[in-house]
Amino acid sequence: MSNLAIRTVLFSMLGNAVLAGIKFLAGIFGNSYALIADGIESTVDIFSSLLVLMGLRYAERPADENHPYGHGKAEPLITFLVVVFLVVSAVAIAWQAIQNIQTPHSLPEPWTLIVLGAIIIWKESSYQLVMKRAKKIQSSSLKAEAWHHRSDAFTSVAAFLGISVAIFGGEGFEVADDYAALIACVFILYNCYGIFRPALSEVMDEDNYEELTQKIRKIALQVEGVKGTEKCFIRKAGMKYHVDLHATVTGSLSVREGHDIAHALKDRLRRELQELGHVLIHIEPA
Template identity: 65%
Template sequence: MDNEQMAIRTTYFSIAGNTALALIKGLAGVFGNSYALIADAIESTTDIFSSILVLLGLRYASRPADENHPYGHGKIEPLITFMVVAFLVFSATVIAFESIENIQTPHRVPKYWTLYVLGAIILWKEMSFRYVMRRGKESGSSSLQADAWHHRSDAITSVTAFVGITTALIGGPGYENADDWAALLASAFILYNAYLIFRPALGEIMDEHVHDDLIEEIRLIASGVDGIEDTEKCYVRKSGMRYHIDLHAHVRGELTVRQGHDIAHRLQDELRRALPQLGQVLIHIEPA
């Protein structure tokens, strides 16, 4: 299975999981008198739409390069990530607003059984985060890694809800609002996670230099190609799940143009063989 197909299948997993959990949290929140669970359901609902966006983005990004997009369509990925961040900010704002309103409104203590529901949700969402994040790193998909953080933020909101409901149940009368304060705290965690997702996506759009490990690997591979004396400049920019390379390589100065050209192609082929995640590989030959 290639990286694109792996990322797309993982997104289907996120959509199915978020849909089921949104229903479970919503019903448990309504019948269990817990706004923290209802807030959790709101976030899971926005997660469904953000996962659908990720899926559409991944399908578009997997299109091959064409005349109008010689470097492929991968730049759609960080743009989709920005939209995922917008969903996170929106859900955090809604949760914070509703929490403040509920804090000012008297209501009943949540039901004790909601803690069992939350415990199962926390376990599932943390496992989902680890699975989707692993797939995102394996495929090199920034939008899939952003989707993974949705699972982690969901787990965090569920933890705060668990603490809030526990406090309300132990404290009894006068502590009914602990559940709502927990939801308000969860909204702050969600906003912080939104920033963690936004920052690397911005770096990808701006072609930020963050690929030192890959550059070292490229130089090591180049040093083993017959005819390459040394390497100089090496620039890497990420587009979707592909890395486009500009590399300056030194060869002996007395070689003919054709010999230098052949060495450059050998280096190009070796890099693509060793690093299948590479896209365009431009080799600039210089005399040693």
């Protein structure tokens, strides 16, 4: 799983590096600040992808004496840093767009629309690919990486609309390109919340895993000696879910028999649900 995540982040970094160069060149020679703003975001995305890569590698470290539950919490913390990068880039883009609105400049070149059309298709395709892999391995930082691609697509759409208005409106509509950059900033900030909220939920150990809870209860009932389940608490750390489960057994069983049932249940859960990390079984008399 970690190898898949790392390959995905490297794919994002390479794609953003290439696109940043294309956007800067097209923006400079095509007289479009919206494209230059797009290039700034892609450049910031390269550094945020590097943070995600570092976070994934650290989160995969095995448990040790000081971290008995592993290092998975590093992943949402890295996600917070990614959000900070996005907010800073949005503010920088907005500031420069406001400056440009106050300064007369030339109309964008029509061919920049072709460049933007290709970029939009690429970034949305990248979003779909990265999000699919993020959901597969339950990685919050990889989901943030996917939303980077989606926000980049949004800024490119805004740039496309702004440049279109400027080109077809002609003289007097040059600032449409800059207003498009401002609109793109709003989308970026909105996406920041969408990235930040799940990571915060993970750090605060919110239990929002009803589907996984039902799977755990269903599997538990298939283990010989388990009569039912009571409390089931789940918390996520990195790509693993740690579980505290109360299982009911016949009250007249010996301590050793209850112990054996608990181990059988734990082994069964971890065998059938590969995403589970620590599993703590508490035996209750039926």
